[in-house]
Amino acid sequence: MVAVSHEQDTEVNKQADYFMSVPTVHEALAPIITIIPLQFLAYYIAVLRGCDVDQPRNLAKSVTVE
Numbered sequence: 001m002v003a004v005s006h007e008q009d010t011e012v013n014k015q016a017d018y019f020m021s022v023p024t025v026h027e028a029l030a031p032i033i034t035i036i037p038l039q040f041l042a043y044y045i046a047v048l049r050g051c052d053v054d055q056p057r058n059l060a061k062s063v064t065v066e
Helices: 010-015 030-049 059-064
Strands: 002-006 018-022
């Protein structure tokens, strides 16, 4: 299990297999700060799987269909 939480959250750190810490910020900004490491995680997993991260499937269809 991969968990993303602020640095002081030791309970989540104990339960997760992998823990990514983010700085403690105001509650309204937490989703913005949290999404950054998750985007990097998704990118590196896609690269390891051999997916073409520069041309995702069905992108042209969803952009050009009117």
